[in-house]
Amino acid sequence: MKKYLAVFKINLLNSLAYPAELVTRSAMILLFMWVFFQLWHITFAAAGSDTINRLTLRDTMWYLLLAETLELGRPRLARVVSEQVKDGSIAYLLNKPYNFLLYQLSSGLGESLPRMGMLFILGGALVWVMAGPPPDLVNWPLALVALAGAWLLHFCVNSLIGLSAFTVEEVAPFEWIYQKLVFILGGMLIPLDFYPAWLQTIARSLPFAYMMYGPARLFVLPDMQLFIQILTGQLFWFAILGGLLLLVFSRGMKRLAINGG
Amino acid sequence: MRELKFLIALWKTNLAAAMEYRAAFISQSIGMVLNDAVYFAVWIIFFNRFPSISGWQLTDMFLVFGISASAFGLAGLLFGNAFNMGDIIVSGRLDYYLSLPRLTLLHVLASRVIPSSFGDFLYGFISYFASGQFSLVGLGRFILSVALATTVFVAFLVLVQSLAFWLGTGGVFTNMAINAMITFAIYPITLFNQTAKVILFLVVPAAFMGAVPAGFVKNFSWSTLGLMLLGAAGFLALAILIFYAGLRRYGSGSAIQTEV
Numbered sequence: 458m459k460k461y462l463a464v465f466k467i468n469l470l471n472s473l474a475y476p477a478e479l480v481t482r483s484a485m486i487l488l489f490m491w492v493f494f495q496l497w498h499i500t501f502a503a504a505g506s507d508t509i510n511r512l513t514l515r516d517t518m519w520y521l522l523l524a525e526t527l528e529l530g531r532p533r534l535a536r537v538v539s540e541q542v543k544d545g546s547i548a549y550l551l552n553k554p555y556n557f558l559l560y561q562l563s564s565g566l567g568e569s570l571p572r573m574g575m576l577f578i579l580g581g582a583l584v585w586v587m588a589g590p591p592p593d594l595v596n597w598p599l600a601l602v603a604l605a606g607a608w609l610l611h612f613c614v615n616s617l618i619g620l621s622a623f624t625v626e627e628v629a630p631f632e633w634i635y636q637k638l639v640f641i642l643g644g645m646l647i648p649l650d651f652y653p654a655w656l657q658t659i660a661r662s663l664p665f666a667y668m669m670y671g672p673a674r675l676f677v678l679p680d681m682q683l684f685i686q687i688l689t690g691q692l693f694w695f696a697i698l699g700g701l702l703l704l705v706f707s708r709g710m711k712r713l714a715i716n717g718g
Numbered sequence: 719m720r721e722l723k724f725l726i727a728l729w730k731t732n733l734a735a736a737m738e739y740r741a742a743f744i745s746q747s748i749g750m751v752l753n754d755a756v757y758f759a760v761w762i763i764f765f766n767r768f769p770s771i772s773g774w775q776l777t778d779m780f781l782v783f784g785i786s787a788s789a790f791g792l793a794g795l796l797f798g799n800a801f802n803m804g805d806i807i808v809s810g811r812l813d814y815y816l817s818l819p820r821l822t823l824l825h826v827l828a829s830r831v832i833p834s835s836f837g838d839f840l841y842g843f844i845s846y847f848a849s850g851q852f853s854l855v856g857l858g859r860f861i862l863s864v865a866l867a868t869t870v871f872v873a874f875l876v877l878v879q880s881l882a883f884w885l886g887t888g889g890v891f892t893n894m895a896i897n898a899m900i901t902f903a904i905y906p907i908t909l910f911n912q913t914a915k916v917i918l919f920l921v922v923p924a925a926f927m928g929a930v931p932a933g934f935v936k937n938f939s940w941s942t943l944g945l946m947l948l949g950a951a952g953f954l955a956l957a958i959l960i961f962y963a964g965l966r967r968y969g970s971g972s973a974i975q976t977e978v
Contacts, residue, residue, distance in 0.1 A: 492901055631749070669948075
């Protein structure tokens with residue numbers, strides 16, 4: 458465990474080493490949140506109501522902020538892992554005394570946390586000014602637990618896509634489509650509450666809703682029943698995707714051919 | 719004419735090189751078409767729930783998305799290095815182009831093809847056909863709009879990437895510029911106030927990549943065509959001017975590098 462903590466710390470410090478770059482990279486969220494505000498501000502005005510399916514404009518903006526923070530802040534592990542597989546540098550990670558997947562998890566988390574923090578601070582400041590203060594602090598713990606679960610699910614899918622480089626030439630299309638499925642079925646650009654009922658049912662029966670909608674919705678309108686439902690869903694999908702990841706990794710190891718180095 | 723022949727020869731070579739990895743080219747192109755289609759579904763869901771936003775409807779989104787996607791794709795297919803010219807400048811890889819007797823900017827830009835761009839280019843046309851606005855004359859206007867939108871987009875990328883001559887870094891700004899351009903281009907322009915619209919015409923010229931050409935495809939007007947031509951010519955001239963101004967500051971360590 459200590460070695461993974463060390464990997465986490467190294468990547469955390471690495472991400473914090475260039476604060477100006479961290480801020481500049483995170484500044485992109487300002488643009489997105491500003492555009493979202495323009496869209497939803499006019500949409501709520503056009504709807505002629507303060508709430509749409511129980512969400513106010515303020516709720517919608519904080520929902521979108523959390524979703525964007527997760528999307529922009531999660532590490533691009535699929536690309537990293539697939540490059541390691543394709544250029545053979547995976548060999549240098551496999552012969553070290555640690556588990557490859559736990560290494561990726563620790564390094565990804567170390568890279569991700571400062572970025573997510575900065576995204577939330579910058580975007581949050583703008584949303585606060587435009588739409589109003591954040592949800593009550595009592596809402597945050599439930600959302601944070603769900604956020605951790607969502608991050609883990611993203612880690613599993615990203616690693617699976619990266620490891621698919623063992624069998625396919627190019628993994629980028631999988632990554633694009635996965636990202637767009639999260640956009641739609643995860644409710645990243647539009648809260649799932651605004652979807653037609655049939656599409657909500659489909660979305661809630663797939664893992665994407667637990668990767669994005671769950672934590673964002675708990676952040677703005679928390680309730681214990683929803684929390685239990687989301688946590689159960691996350692555990693269910695983590696068991697499936699995590700199991701699949703272990704299977705693909707062990708099969709990939711059997712296929713791996715290292716020629717010198 | 720000589721430069722045009724060179725450009726065509728370069729594009730043929732790029733295409734041949736891309737087709738060397740045929741499976742990757744095809745899979746990336748199909749992947750990108752699916753990617754764009756799934757992304758657009760967000761707008762279908764949105765306009766299904768809220769049919770009109772300040773007079774903007776789903777049909778308009780099909781056109782805007784179509785032109786933006788095709789222009790983005792065409793830029794990647796014909797001028798792929800526009801997306802990473804900042805890195806080329808910073809790493810001293812302009813040396814290769816400077817040592818050859820061709821127009822440096824044109825040569826750099828056209829020396830790379832991004833295979834997935836074909837998917838974007840293709841999807842733009844699919845989106846146009848799906849808009850319900852199809853006609854042969856309209857298709858002609860769509861193609862012209864894509865060409866002019868591509869010019870503005872590539873010129874804008876050159877402007878942003880040329881900052882690398884002065885700043886010594888390009889990556890962060892390039893990503894921000896591309897994201898800003900795409901984000902603003904594919905959102906209804908009616909969302910933005912007058913100040914924002916001035917920015918969308920003059921600073922981040924997303925209006926020339928989305929709303930203005932979409933309006934032109936929908937209804938022909940000489941004034942819109944004039945505006946598009948002016949935008950394309952203006953941004954292109956500015957991009958060339960800034961690139962060559964920056965080039966005078968360019969220095970490298972004369973590292974031995976190979977361009978493949």
